[in-house]
Amino acid sequence: MNYKVYNWQLKRQMDYKYPDNRPKKQVAWVFDTNKCIACQTCTLACKNAWTSGKGQEYMWWNNVESKPWGFYPLGWDVRLLEKLGPQDWKGDKYIGKTIFESAPEGEEVLGITPEVVEWVYPNIGEDEVSSIIHNKDYIKIPQQPWMFYLQRICNHCTYPGCLAACPRKSIYKRQEDGIVLIDQERCRGYQECVQGCPYKKSMFRPHTQKSEKCISCYPAVEKGMQTQCVINCIGKIRLFGFKGRYGSPREDNPIDYLIHFKKIALPLYPQFGTEPNVYYIPPINVPHAFNQQLFGPGSKKSVESYKKAVEDKRLIGLLMLFGATDLIIDSFDVKGGINDGFCIGYNDKGEEIVRVPLKEPVIIRKEYDEERDVRRVSIT
Numbered sequence: 001m002n003y004k005v006y007n008w009q010l011k012r013q014m015d016y017k018y019p020d021n022r023p024k025k026q027v028a029w030v031f032d033t034n035k036c037i038a039c040q041t042c043t044l045a046c047k048n049a050w051t052s053g054k055g056q057e058y059m060w061w062n063n064v065e066s067k068p069w070g071f072y073p074l075g076w077d078v079r080l081l082e083k084l085g086p087q088d089w090k091g092d093k094y095i096g097k098t099i100f101e102s103a104p105e106g107e108e109v110l111g112i113t114p115e116v117v118e119w120v121y122p123n124i125g126e127d128e129v130s131s132i133i134h135n136k137d138y139i140k141i142p143q144q145p146w147m148f149y150l151q152r153i154c155n156h157c158t159y160p161g162c163l164a165a166c167p168r169k170s171i172y173k174r175q176e177d178g179i180v181l182i183d184q185e186r187c188r189g190y191q192e193c194v195q196g197c198p199y200k201k202s203m204f205r206p207h208t209q210k211s212e213k214c215i216s217c218y219p220a221v222e223k224g225m226q227t228q229c230v231i232n233c234i235g236k237i238r239l240f241g242f243k244g245r246y247g248s249p250r251e252d253n254p255i256d257y258l259i260h261f262k263k264i265a266l267p268l269y270p271q272f273g274t275e276p277n278v279y280y281i282p283p284i285n286v287p288h289a290f291n292q293q294l295f296g297p298g299s300k301k302s303v304e305s306y307k308k309a310v311e312d313k314r315l316i317g318l319l320m321l322f323g324a325t326d327l328i329i330d331s332f333d334v335k336g337g338i339n340d341g342f343c344i345g346y347n348d349k350g351e352e353i354v355r356v357p358l359k360e361p362v363i364i365r366k367e368y369d370e371e372r373d374v375r376r377v378s379i380t
């Protein structure tokens with residue numbers, strides 16, 4: 001039997017195996033795709049922390065793939081999208097079917113199971129652009145052909161596909177923070193979760209014959225720290241925190257502000273129906289149709305707002321807070337003008353934990369340094 005639950009990303013009720021049971025708090029991430037340099041520091045930080053054991057060699061709980069040709073595992077999204085059919089939106093309401101509503105008879109979720117070989121090339125398609133570059137082509141703005149980097153972790157979904165698919169009830173979503181975990185004692189390795197996760201973020205460990213997934217660095221999160229993939233990010237493209245209470249987002253909450261007030265951070269493939277809790281600022285150099293396919297109907301407006309961020313003190317300030325502290329920021333404020341102001345982050349006790357300038361100071365040095373008798377290539 002299925003229950004009717006409300007999915008705010010689809011603006012409608014949908015079928016799900018279990019009744020609505022939103023956690024008291026919900027972890028969430030925002031990734032700014034425009035700033036990622038694909039250095040894979042996040043990927044290695046996660047691997048060093050959690051998946052360096054036997055049977056975990058192929059596991060990348062965090063991966064960064066180049067779109068449109070990068071996939072980990074191979075074809076993870078296009079294969080499912082093909083099965084699901086074209087996405088059907090009426091304005092910002094999704095009127096097509098989710099993976100739960102399209103499940104075959106006797107199954108909970110429409111899914112795919114990758115072959116072992118499809119997991120072994122996590123960097124396939126890296127840096128490949130959308131179409132062939134011909135002789136004498138030059139760079140055009142916006143870039144043609146285009147590509148961008150898509151950062152991926154488990155979405156700690158509100159309606160997880162992995163959880164619905166598990167026949168052992170080994171997967172649970174914590175009430176205190178919304179983190180989705182697999183109970184290693186209960187798991188028997190049936191791999192239904194591997195098939196049922198549309199993002200392919202539940203993985204099977206042959207060494208233990210059990211499935212494993214991202215645990216949202218919960219020992220650190222419980223101590224008020226952001227996750228490893230966030231605090232190690234070189235490009236400072238990531239922000240981690242808690243969403244405000246469901247139904248009453250707070251304008252001073254950094255995550256809520258980007259998702260619900262500026263509407264600049266969007267879920268990946270919302271039509272799957274899991275209500276994922278990783279949100280993306282879409283790339284500005286990519287054709288609108290492709291962005292819409294990945295991030296839904298809000299993508300055009302999001303790109304327009306991002307391009308105008310320089311006129312918006314609060315938005316610029318908040319973007320500057322990404323990667324500025326290891327601690328979880330509960331609220332933020334902006335003080336002063338665009339040229340001399342600051343953005344301040346506070347913890348959940350209201351104490352200041354970080355302060356960044358709205359405009360980074362730029363120092364220009366002389367091209368020729370008389371004192372050292374050297375010429376500088378880089379002067380800023």
Ligand code: SF4
Binds near residue numbers: 153201274
């Ligand atoms: S992304 Fe996949 S593994 Fe993570 S909670 Fe959602 S369905 Fe489960």
Ligand code: SF4
Binds near residue numbers: 234235236237
């Ligand atoms: S560490 Fe940051 S910049 Fe580097 S690949 Fe990961 S998300 Fe991108």
